[in-house]
Amino acid sequence: MHINVTSIKKHTDEILARFNTYDIWSINETNLKPHQLFSLQGFNIFRNDRQNKQGGGVLLAIRKSIKCFEILNATIETNEAVAVQIETSLGQLLIATVYIPPAGKIQQKLFDEIYQLNNNCLILGDLNAALEEKGSRKTNAKGVQLKQILEEGYLQCIDNNLTTYARNNYEEKIDWILATQPTILFIDEVETHAPLGCKEDHKPITFNLSMTADLKPKSPRLTFNFNLANWNLYRKKLNEYLNKIDLKQKLETKEHIDTYTVALTNCITLAMKEAMPLANGKIRNNNVSEVTKKLIEEKHKVYRKWRKTTNEIDKKHYYKIRELVSNSIRNDRIEKLTAIMSTLSAKKMQSAGVWNTVKKFHNKRTKQSYSGQLIYQNTTANNDQEKANVFARYFENEIFVSKPDETPFHNQVNTRAASIKRKMKMETSSRENKFSPITENEIKCILKQLPNSAPGPDAIHNRSLKNYTKLLVIHLAKIFNAIVGMGHIPQEWKKANIILLLKPKKEKKVPSSYRPISLLSCLDQRTASVEIESTLSRSFALKSGTPQGSPLSPLLYILFTYDSMNNIEDHTQYGLFADDTALWAGSNTIKSLRRRLQTSANEFNRWFRSIITYGCTILLKTDNSIWKRMQILQNKALRAALGLPMYTSTEFIHLRTKIPMIKNYAKEILNKAISRAETYQDNTTTENLKRILSILQYNEN
Known part of the structure; x- marks a missing residue:
């Protein structure tokens, strides 16, 4: 067409x-x-x-x-x-x-x-x-x-x-x-x-x-139609398959845990296949009502009749039904918008419902397929399989890479970690008494609260886990306790499918322009495969990074920022939760309250300024467009703080506030760093910083 x-x-x-x-x-x-x-x-x-x-x-x-x-x-x-x-x-x-x-x-x-x-x-x-x-x-x-x-x-x-x-x-x-x-x-x-x-x-x-096009291979991932699922049949079949697993067998080795996990996963997957149909992939145009579809068909019939007869009556009939089609499409859009807006006024709204409504208006994170060429390290990929493998090579070589331990600090951390591991091995015999076993009630409580997130390579969706049986909970409790006791995550749960989201305003042909999202097993949240359309890349190992939602990421952040409140005075209290910080104080006058909060904010400012200055000298080498974006952010913040209109010139803002522009401030820090390095006769640092200064001066010229 x-x-x-x-x-x-x-x-x-x-x-x-x-x-x-x-x-x-x-x-x-x-x-x-x-x-x-x-x-x-x-x-x-x-x-x-x-x-x-x-x-x-x-x-x-x-x-x-x-x-x-x-x-x-x-x-x-x-x-x-x-x-x-x-x-x-x-x-x-x-x-x-x-x-x-x-x-x-x-x-x-x-x-x-x-x-x-x-x-x-x-x-x-x-x-x-x-x-x-x-x-x-x-x-x-x-x-x-x-x-x-x-x-x-x-x-x-x-x-x-x-x-x-x-x-x-x-x-x-x-x-x-x-x-x-x-x-x-x-x-x-x-x-x-x-x-x-x-x-x-x-x-x-x-x-x-009259040619037959070759079709793509079917997706290796199973997609089920949960709206047509027979959940009673699912639970019945699930129990039938689970009864074939010997509950009395002991999980004493890593191999035992891996084998048990595979058997448990297969039971859930087989029950899903028997109780719910696969999604048929048919395309539905939900934006157009049945009335509109019939009017569109009628419009084309009347048009053909008019072109054949050239009759004035048929012409008027065509013009009339053309207007009806246009009005009907407009009404469909209004009804759809009304339905979306009505969800915002519901008495109870779940977070998923709010997010679905927001996505109707804001498609920044919409998954956009890119079907053009992909270029990486002088290699051009055209078809899906080539692209998937190019992404796998890129992520394996440049993103999920374990960085070498080179500094004395790294050596100190490694020594301490090795000491802790040795101590844990010595206490293996008494470890069973050092944690409370995971109970079936705890598992039930967690299963009920699972979000409807996308499944991993095993195709097990959280909806299937929410429709658990007593026997499934018993098996899960057994395997979870074995995992905690032995400290071994099953290999089956470490696999992930990676889907790709194009970053805003980035070059589509370059792998670095895409944000990887790993879809792991819903039973455990690490080899991975990149998925493009219905094609998977080869598997590769993830050597760095943490799963989304893992407590390790905020824990590492807290370790880095734990001393940020050391100099806050006693009259001000504070709260830290991961990367969120709150300061509050009490006083009998507004003036005193303002002074206390400002003093505390200044102390916090001194702490993070000392951290930021380390990055400023490196930031000087960045592209001018990045500096421009940073300057725009600073200008917006200053206008908001001073209550100035948007058309206020940048020169007036900085003249009034006596706050230097971002780039000028960074250059001041660079010159101070050079002077400090020269004072301490640190020739290596001096040479590196002067090289950065020369690059900056060259770019400005």
Whole structure:
């Protein structure tokens, strides 16, 4: 399907309702900005957005089940194009969408480049070219340029007289289907449809391509439809499988724990498979009501009738139902917004419900699939398997890396840790008496409070654990106590699938632009595999980092900041919880209260200033854009503190407050650090700091 929409977001609902059965969509004039998030449920999106200007942009949407990868994303002069290669029963096929604006010129080198990438290609696009001998009403300048390309002989066009653009009483064929041999022989059933929305404009073009596309392998992760789960059957089957595990067997070695864990995991998974269906992956367009869908179908029927009869009555009928469709879509959006807003006024709101409502308006963390090329260490990855392995290599080599112990402090920590380990081994015989066993009631209490988080590689969801049986709790208590007693986490629970979130405004082709999120087993929160679409990378070891929610992260933070309140006076009390700090005081006058709190805040400021100064000299080497962002934050804070309007100049703010700008303050610290190093005759530090100063001076010049 091909269409020029002059704004994809405006017409998404109608496109999904009308053309959802088509596997490949070519869309011109998307009007999307490069930083704008956009997705179509069930499709991989390949975009080339217009830079620094309004309008334009092209998009290819390929159904997610089809094997494909981006092979071209380019703008040559004003010609915008994106091309994707798919696997078919007849070999590789390149599909490209091209948009050429009315004032632009057709660039033959773009079409030559597409053909050189793959001589079996299909090109769809609004070329704004009219060529009379190929079905247009007349020939324009771009029609002459198109004719020159066709005369080269490697491309042919669908030769029909279907008009693709209508405005008032003017109709013309300016959208084209171009293809090489033998692909063009497989194209049939070409037809046009009613323009989208309420205006006469470009008509959607649909056709059938008689080729079978190769499908991606099914995802190794099982996804269950919990809405259709038979929980009574699940609990019955779970007990049947658990009864096959010998409760009397002793867990005395690490191997015993690993074997027991695998058996327990298999019991839960088998019970889930028998009691609940797998998610079928069907795409539902929940934004459009059934009434709207029927009106859209009726609109296209009436349009065809009018174009066939050219009857004035049929024309008026079409215009009327076109308005009804537009109003119905608007009403659907209003109803959806009303339903979302009503959730905010509910008497009881769970945190998950609040977050789901927030996500409707704020899609910063929306998972965005990127289907283009990925580049890492001079390696270019195109397909999902190559990308997954590139991410695995990047995370293994640069992110989850255990840093070498080089300083005397590290050696001191290692010595102390080794001493503690030796002491623990000596007390192994009496360890059983040093902790209270985990009880079944404690496990039940925890299971009831589990959030509905995504499952790990074992596919066990927290909903399944919430529907526990007494026998499952007994098995969990046994294995948890064995784990604590022996200090061994089962290997099965250390595996994770990593999904990727693109960081805001980052380059999509670079692995470092993605934030990894590890999905671990719900039974334990460490090998990992990167998951892209339905493909997993090779497994690799995680050598650093802590699981989200682990008490170790805040504990390490507390160890670093434990002395931050040492100089706070007795008249002020304080509270620390991980990275949150609160100061409070009491007094019989506001003036005294203000003085006490300010004194305490100043003492705290002295503590963290001494920590910050260590980083300032290194920060000086950063990009100017980072300095600019930091300066904006400082300016906003000063305006808020002084109650100044947003248009107040930066110079006035710093002149009035006598507070130096961030970069100037950092340079002062750098010069002081150089002077201090020279005083103590620390030649190494002096040399390093002066090198940083020279880099700074060079960047400013």
